[in-house]
Amino acid sequence: MATGIGIVVIGRNEGSRLERCLTSLVGAADKVVYVDSGSTDGSVQMALTLGVEVLELDLAIPFTAARARNEGFACVQRLLPALRYVQFVDGDCEVASGWLPKAQAFLDAQPEVAVVCGRRRERFPQRSIYNLLCDLEWDTPIGEAKACGGDALMRADAFAAMSGFRPELIAGEEPELCVRLRAAGWKVWRLVDEMTLHDAAMTRFSQWWQRSLRAGYAFAEGAFLHGTASEQHWLRESRRAWFWGLGIPLAIIAASLVLGGSGLLLLLVYPLQVVRLARRGDRSARENWLQAFFLVLGKFPEMFGQVKFLLNRFGTGKSVLIEYK
Template identity: 90%
Template sequence: MATGIGIVVIGRNEGPRLERCLTSLAGAADKVVYVDSGSTDDSVQMAQRLGVEVLELNLAIPFTAARARNEGFVCLQRLLPLMRYVQFVDGDCEVAAGWLPKAQAFLDAQPKVAVVCGRRRERFPQRSVYNLLCDLEWDTPIGEAKACGGDALMRADAFAAASGFRPDLIAGEEPELCVRLRAAGWKVWRLDDEMTLHDAAMTRFGQWWQRSLRAGHAFAEGAFLHGAESEQHWLRESRRAWIWGLCIPLTIVIVSALLGWSGLLLLLIYPLQVVRLARRGERSTRENWLQAFFLVLGKFPEMVGQVKFLLNKYGAGKSALIEYK
């Protein structure tokens, strides 16, 4: 039965994760396009064996996930002219059974909603603290939302009218698109339904640091593009990164230089902030403390990401992907 749904899956060297992803989509939509960004494993061949349309990106043009999704959408438009909805999925995610019919029914009943997403869960939160942090991050409030993540069902006409994702963004392209969609009068919604299982595969501190650095870069670019508008997109997140990641440490250094070792007592502001955030948590004691600790620690790589954006924007730097896998 025709659903009017097309699916764009993006990935590179995802291996078994991609196979799980594509298998979970079998028979769920009218057409699935897998956009590959230079895999050196058998991702392309495996997708073809599963009967999926494969689009291999021209890597002579700088790659971003935003560009990959856009090109996948254009391919779907050609293959599926009557497409009404497009589901974007990252290749390291498995789509939950029943998600697409529920999401489609919601959009059918809510003509003012352009984007609907559901619950994204981490597949192996017990394997590392970093996977657990991702799982906690995915647990966001349901109802009307400001943004979605990389997995979401969108109205094809709304996506096309907004000219899709900004292809030059190396991170944070989904919230940026949602800012423009909401400015055009559309709504974004999150349902309390299982949508995807994500496999972050983060087992090392360095991976977490890179991911946090990328978030800081996204905050900076988002604030640059839309921070001056009424909702001040990611302006607060950017300011927090500068305050906690640079301003407070510099203040401590200056005070210590003037007053001696007693100035280092100001470092207590960091554990006090951890305590404050942990006490506000609504999960288990362990999860609250872990999340609070890494939220505070994360301000340092986020600040580095902010600096990286400024160097790329105003200096001799060049935007490049910030990858953690």
């Protein structure tokens, strides 16, 4: 038993993925809370069978993953007054055996660190290029980091002092929280140790497009909230989406109107960018080329995500979840 650790798992209709997740956590912490957001696949009953505390969200209030994690944390606090650390886990992830003791030992030895995460891997990277792209995305540098993802062990007092995640954010809530934690003097760290197995279950181009659009939305909202701060949170990512997703296409149209067909030569900037990124990669040739191609292609859905945020923020639009599965 990992003393002082509570776990918050969030999910909706995750089925066997949730069962693997909860099974990997049985006996791993003092308290496990599963926060369900309207599942219709028996997830609640299955979690109860495994002896997990279940919190069913009031769906009359707009749902976000950030809100689910906050309510799960509040529940763990009530049930475990001696709470020191909280591990957040997405319901489509299985936690690696041994992760929690290693992460807890690191936080015990590093009082300036508020958040620690490890290596998240895709369970089935071979099933689709989109799963593989996720696996490559999760492989971030070891050591001090700017942000974590949805799976991380956090100090309960630091999380509470920040009032948790911004519940209105539909994406990008973890990096946004890390911005505020680091501004308060805390550090975020990534260990080399295996942390979770994630099941993206992305097999279609449309899923990848929606996920990339959501990323663009998150970039726009992050830049809106913290773009003027010293680190200019996600400002560069937002500018790149506008440049590659809209600026260059407009330039190509303008050049074609002035120069005729020769203006289309500007289209070559896209394959040239793919070559540049692929040559800079440090993985296998196949992985480098795939990642480079989709990084460039992804600027188009990211740009649409930026537009969606602007319409929601300054127009009559309403923030709704952007889901890919």
